[in-house]
Amino acid sequence: MGITDGLIKIVRDRLREFGIDLELEPPGSLASAGIDAVATLTRADATARYAVRVGVPMTLSSLVRAAGTRPPYPLLVVGDQVSRRSAASLRDAGIQFLDTLGNAFIDFDGVLVEVQGRTEPAGRDRDDGHQSARPGRPANMFSSRRAQVIFALLAWPELATGKVREIAHAAGASVGQAHDTLAQLRHSGFLNSASNRLDRTDELLDYWSAAYPTGLGRRIELARYHGDPSRRLSRPDPDQSIYLSGESAAGVDIARPATLTIYLEGLDPRLPIANRWSSSPERTRNVFVRHKFWVSPRLGEGRSPASRRNVPWPLVYADLLDAGDARLDEVARDWRAHHARLDEV
Secondary structure, X not given: OOOOHHHHHHHHHHHHOOOOEEEEXXXXXXXHHOOOEEEEEEEOOEEEEEEEEEOOOOOHHHHHHOOOOOOOOOEEEEEOOOOHHHXXXXXXXXXXXXXXXXXXXXXXXXXXXXXXXXXXXXXXXXXXXXXXXXXXXXXXXXXXHHHHHHXXXXXXXXXXXXXXXXXXXXXXXXXXXXXXXXHHHHHOOOEOOOOOOEOOHHHHHHHHHHHOOOOHHHHOEEEEXXXXXXXXXXXXXXXXXXXXXXXXXXXXXXXXXXXXXXXXXXXXXXHHHHOOOEOOOOOOOOEEEEEOOOXXXXXXXXXXXXXXXXXXXXXXXXXXXXXXXXXXXXXXXXXXXXXXXXXXX
């Protein structure tokens, strides 16, 4: 299902209820990534551009399955109706949405719109929802700093029963950010108050990996290039550590990877030259360079060849999903199942 004239009219009407104007453009090259349109939202002096995807159904799980190449704009999911549960899941994952009844989570440039529980369109007698359109930012559990802390707990579950400063150090976050995230996790039922261990870990990983590309992943991106992902990496500085992720990670077992995702302490300007990567806007970007923000708390981790080359396993999983390649779906599931079993041992 694409975006129809009828749906455009309804979406525009719903946005006008909150004083937001909508301009739509064709998706252009983003159509191959499953994007139905590019939208510009404007309210007073605030403006933002979105990659629009029509959700059928409007659920987090269907969105993850349909994920294509990461768009250059935040995702806005529109559709007929989102349930309370799916709205909460999308909201917690930091994914913005709007349905034809007016249920919404939209957050840009100091504008926040949250509407929950509408079962009939606005203007009718019955409307049991709550709405707001006000400046400010929501307490998003998967904001980039909180996502760093959640990542550390997913990668090293034993941290949850340790000291807050140890969690903060592993996550590359402040002690205050770590403490705040732990409180959010307890409030949301993902951290057991009695045992201080993670609960509903599978669900937490689903939410975290869905929010990663447009949240933490976007913030820590250093550069994008076009290059040959199967080419052996050249290091101008032999002492520089390069951590592999996605389909190029050790153990993923992809014969000819279509993308290369690496994490570095800092980008050496000689690296793209040595590897013949192009930054030309006319070339499709398939080499993604991101900042390494974490510090492993496990003694000796990183000394084996595989550990030294790979990022922690939840990042490999998130980057496999983010590639938007159907052939990697089963690879990602197998990778996740294997490492989840190891964490249980």
